[in-house]
Amino acid sequence: MKRYLIISFSSVFTLLTGYFVFQSQREVSLEEVFPGKIWVRPIENLPDLKGVGAPTARNCGNCHTEIYEEWKLSTHANALSDLQFQSELAKPSSPKWICLNCHIPIQNQRETIVTSLRGGNYFEPIEIPNPKFNADMKEEAITCATCHVRVDPNTKESYVIGGSGGTSPPHPIQINGEFLQNRCNDCHNETYTLNESLICAFQTGTELKLADSQKTCANCHMPEVKRSFVKPSLNRPNRNSHRHGFVGGGVPKSFAFYKDQVRLGYKPGIVLSKISINEESILLTIENQFASHHVTSGDPERFYRLILEGLNQKGEILYQEETKIGQEWEWSPNAKKISDNRIHGIGSFEWKIDLKERNPSIVRFRFQAIHVRLKNITSDYMQQTAEIVPLSFREKVRQIKDLYPHSSIVLESIFDRKGKERSDTKLEELFKRNAKRKGE
Numbered sequence: 358m359k360r361y362l363i364i365s366f367s368s369v370f371t372l373l374t375g376y377f378v379f380q381s382q383r384e385v386s387l388e389e390v391f392p393g394k395i396w397v398r399p400i401e402n403l404p405d406l407k408g409v410g411a412p413t414a415r416n417c418g419n420c421h422t423e424i425y426e427e428w429k430l431s432t433h434a435n436a437l438s439d440l441q442f443q444s445e446l447a448k449p450s451s452p453k454w455i456c457l458n459c460h461i462p463i464q465n466q467r468e469t470i471v472t473s474l475r476g477g478n479y480f481e482p483i484e485i486p487n488p489k490f491n492a493d494m495k496e497e498a499i500t501c502a503t504c505h506v507r508v509d510p511n512t513k514e515s516y517v518i519g520g521s522g523g524t525s526p527p528h529p530i531q532i533n534g535e536f537l538q539n540r541c542n543d544c545h546n547e548t549y550t551l552n553e554s555l556i557c558a559f560q561t562g563t564e565l566k567l568a569d570s571q572k573t574c575a576n577c578h579m580p581e582v583k584r585s586f587v588k589p590s591l592n593r594p595n596r597n598s599h600r601h602g603f604v605g606g607g608v609p610k611s612f613a614f615y616k617d618q619v620r621l622g623y624k625p626g627i628v629l630s631k632i633s634i635n636e637e638s639i640l641l642t643i644e645n646q647f648a649s650h651h652v653t654s655g656d657p658e659r660f661y662r663l664i665l666e667g668l669n670q671k672g673e674i675l676y677q678e679e680t681k682i683g684q685e686w687e688w689s690p691n692a693k694k695i696s697d698n699r700i701h702g703i704g705s706f707e708w709k710i711d712l713k714e715r716n717p718s719i720v721r722f723r724f725q726a727i728h729v730r731l732k733n734i735t736s737d738y739m740q741q742t743a744e745i746v747p748l749s750f751r752e753k754v755r756q757i758k759d760l761y762p763h764s765s766i767v768l769e770s771i772f773d774r775k776g777k778e779r780s781d782t783k784l785e786e787l788f789k790r791n792a793k794r795k796g797e
């Protein structure tokens with residue numbers, strides 16, 4: 358009797374253990390773990406494109422020279438080599454395959470294909486080698502084909518998606534402007550809590566809707582320009598084309614890119630629209646006039662530093678005040694938003710500065726707005742943990758302070774004590790200065 362009990366206990370135990378082992382080893386499909394999420398799979402392997410060859414940006418650039426040159430300067434083209442991305446990707450807490458699905462989103466760009474997740478655990482992707490892997494295309498990150506090339510389900514051939522029509526390219530083309538315009542939201546409008554400390558919080562699309570704007574992302578981030586779509590030797594007419602620099606907050610990925618920001622369409626979202634000064638205080642009104650989403654948008658670490666300085670006759674700084682527009686998050690133990698004073702698409706921000714102890718030698722004030730993409734304390738941390746970053750980026754991460762723009766001055770106004778005589782520094786001038794500034 359006793360023996361019988363022991364046997365039955367142990368067989369239940371074996372069965373249960375077996376069940377748990379089976380569950381934890383079971384291959385669970387990606388869709389089962391992340392239902393309805395577009396970023397759960399990359400775009401399928403794209404076969405060579407008729408008339409072009411491999412669908413790489415470099416090949417597109419053989420004919421679309423100017424568009425290619427613009428795109429090379431964009432954040433999109435540099436989304437893989439980005440030092441901040443490389444440092445974050447290297448953290449043991451990053452489910453790398455998920456990050457890569459938005460930052461290098463085509464299967465041809467990936468050494469392996471993730472087929473399923475062991476036990477449904479996103480830290481245990483089951484991977485097989487990808488025979489179509491293209492190493493050059495990997496480096497191109499958010500490449501032309503991300504938005505423009507897909508496979509025809511009937512013919513299994515690659516084709517280009519265009520927005521204009523009426524052209525006769527040497528490659529297959531289908532016109533679907535709406536698809537191109539809507540593509541942005543697949544990556545720029547995602548809120549998802551993966552676990553207590555890892556969340557995606559990009560809501561630029563939702564913010565745009567909130568402001569009831571009729572504009573699309575491309576209307577502002579891809580300004581129109583009349584030109585031929587291709588190099589002059591192909592003799593095609595000038596048409597309504599779009600800049601492909603995808604300029605955003607005006608903090609590019611390399612100091613060398615500063616000189617092209619304004620040409621590619623950079624404009625601050627905010628303006629200093631009103632200055633009122635009395636004996637006791639200064640009231641500055643900052644309006645979001647040119648971005649119909651929040652300022653700042655996108656990455657929650659971005660923010661604006663607003664600085665007001667009091668200067669004497671010689672231009673020496675006698676007094677300084679500073680405030681911040683942005684979000685405040687706590688990342689550990691749990692990711693949590695603490696505060697958020699961003700300016701909505703149709704909103705404004707009032708900054709009141711008390712002047713009770715004003716130094717009588719102050720003759721003018723200088724106002725600056727600085728868009729910060731990367732804080733000094735964050736890049737300090739990256740330098741300290743550089744040994745986890747792959748060898749090819751490690752030295753660069755150690756020198757991140759010298760190689761990587763953290764912030765840009767995007768507005769500067771100097772005004773007298775009455776707030777009447779005011780001069781605004783030209784954007785071109787500020788960006789010359791930005792190319793030589795370092796840090797936050």
Ligand code: HEC
Pocket residue numbers: 406408409411412413414416417418419420421501502505506517518519520521522523524525526527528530532585586587591593594596
């Ligand atoms: C051998 C030259 C060549 C290559 C390579 C090439 N294109 Fe084109 N493409 C053209 C020409 C020519 C046109 C038509 C221009 C015109 O008629 O104004 C065109 C038109 C287009 C259009 C606009 C079509 C429309 O009507 O809206 C898009 C989008 C496009 N190409 C994308 C690409 C992409 C993406 C690649 C790389 C995967 C690529 N092209 C590679 C020559 C080329």
Ligand code: HEC
Pocket residue numbers: 396441442443445446451452453455456457458459460543544545547557559654655656658659730
């Ligand atoms: C849903 C798509 C998506 C996924 C998944 C994703 N990202 Fe991103 N990532 C974006 C977008 C969109 C931006 C641009 C936002 C911006 O520039 O403010 C971005 C920007 C970044 C930046 C640059 C921020 C800056 O201000 O320059 C880093 C670093 C980054 N992502 C790391 C990661 C890591 C690490 C993961 C995986 C844990 C990841 N991303 C997963 C879409 C994604």
Ligand code: HEC
Pocket residue numbers: 432433435436437439442458459460462499503537538540541542543544545574575578579603604605606607608609
């Ligand atoms: C496949 C995902 C994906 C798609 C689709 C996409 N983006 Fe991005 N975008 C990103 C990522 C990732 C970054 C940030 C990369 C980094 O910082 O390293 C980014 C950066 C940007 C930035 C730069 C922000 C800055 O301040 O530097 C702008 C602007 C932008 N995207 C606009 C667009 C627009 C407009 C579209 C649609 C036409 C679009 N994106 C489509 C993933 C995407």
Ligand code: HEC
Pocket residue numbers: 414417418421424425428433499500501502503504505519520521534537538540575579586597598599600601
């Ligand atoms: C993030 C998405 C995205 C990426 C990446 C991208 N494009 Fe575009 N492209 C667009 C959108 C949106 C349009 C405008 C469509 C319309 O007419 O409304 C466009 C338009 C075009 C056109 C038509 C002419 C014009 O300027 O409107 C060509 C040609 C083109 N792209 C080629 C390229 C090439 C080549 C690359 C890579 C070097 C590239 N694109 C990268 C989204 C993208």
Ligand code: HEC
Pocket residue numbers: 541542545561562563565570572573574575576577578605606607624625626627647648649650651652653654655656659728
């Ligand atoms: C009405 C014009 C306008 C529209 C529409 C627009 N943007 Fe912007 N966007 C801007 C301006 C201006 C900035 C620079 C804001 C600043 O830093 O002051 C900006 C900044 C950004 C940034 C960088 C983050 C930041 O705070 O600077 C990203 C990423 C971005 N936009 C993506 C998008 C996407 C995605 C869409 C569509 C869902 C979109 N934008 C629609 C004008 C626009």
